[in-house]
Amino acid sequence: MSLLSVEDLRVAFGPVRAVDGLSLEVAAGEVLGLVGESGCGKSVTSLAVMGLLREATVSGRIRFCGQDLLSAPPRAVRRLRGDRMAMIFQDPLSSLNPYYPVGFQIAEAYRAHRRTGSRNAREVAVRMLERVGIPEPGRRARDYPHQFSGGMRQRVMIAMALCLEPELIIADEPTTALDVTVQAQILALLGELRREYGTAVLLITHDLGVVAGMADEVLVMYDGRAVERGPAVSVFDDPRDPYTRRLLAAVPRIDRPVPHRLEVT
Numbered sequence: 001m002s003l004l005s006v007e008d009l010r011v012a013f014g015p016v017r018a019v020d021g022l023s024l025e026v027a028a029g030e031v032l033g034l035v036g037e038s039g040c041g042k043s044v045t046s047l048a049v050m051g052l053l054r055e056a057t058v059s060g061r062i063r064f065c066g067q068d069l070l071s072a073p074p075r076a077v078r079r080l081r082g083d084r085m086a087m088i089f090q091d092p093l094s095s096l097n098p099y100y101p102v103g104f105q106i107a108e109a110y111r112a113h114r115r116t117g118s119r120n121a122r123e124v125a126v127r128m129l130e131r132v133g134i135p136e137p138g139r140r141a142r143d144y145p146h147q148f149s150g151g152m153r154q155r156v157m158i159a160m161a162l163c164l165e166p167e168l169i170i171a172d173e174p175t176t177a178l179d180v181t182v183q184a185q186i187l188a189l190l191g192e193l194r195r196e197y198g199t200a201v202l203l204i205t206h207d208l209g210v211v212a213g214m215a216d217e218v219l220v221m222y223d224g225r226a227v228e229r230g231p232a233v234s235v236f237d238d239p240r241d242p243y244t245r246r247l248l249a250a251v252p253r254i255d256r257p258v259p260h261r262l263e264v265t
Helices: 042-050 074-080 102-111 118-131 150-162 180-197 208-214 232-237 242-249
Strands: 004-013 016-026 031-035 057-064 085-088 168-172 200-205 217-222 225-231
Touching: 004 042, 016 031, 016 042, 016 200, 016 225, 031 042, 031 208, 042 057, 042 085, 042 168, 042 200, 085 150, 102 118, 102 150, 118 150, 150 180, 180 208, 200 208, 208 232, 217 232, 217 242, 225 232, 225 242
Parallel strands: 031 200, 031 217, 085 168, 168 200
Antiparallel strands: 004 016, 004 057, 217 225
């Protein structure tokens, strides 16, 4: 049985259908790369899985460990969210509360699902900050989000997502707006933590290079629908769908000659 199973998911905002009959599965310990151009429905899919869409009409089936999340009571979904399934949001600066230190926010997430005191929760927060590579974690736990760089804030989001050792992590554009060096560090960290905890990852991105380096399986979305799915190696080496071929052709390559060269006079 798959850890996460989505069947015929449809999400509409009034007359606009953002996701149109999408189905996917994520097995335990697997990394599924969900790729496609901006606006194809990737992030909406992740928010639907997490039960975070309030102004949309959602239909279909979303099963986590066999439990249908769309028909489950909201309280049951809240118990799962953050505990057994967690999300790394696209923009950590807007996702973190600017009024509270980052250590407090991680500890708060931990205490929401574990019966423990504030001191123990803070110790967990400091350990997780250390685990994701934040220097001087005891001191930095008292700092606020604006005192961290973009890459450091993303590490804080990963620490918050992993503090309860979830079975599934949804990473929505986790390397957006990061330079290539920090991007590589974040991806290496996700891979290392996946191996350590055995966590499944739904990796949402428009960056095919990120998917090629991390995903086991790839699902390509276009206009709210899945157009191709398969092992990452097969999809990249022998894409079947015309849209997938166009998507891959749009990736800059350094091993091909430049067709036109601008001459400066």
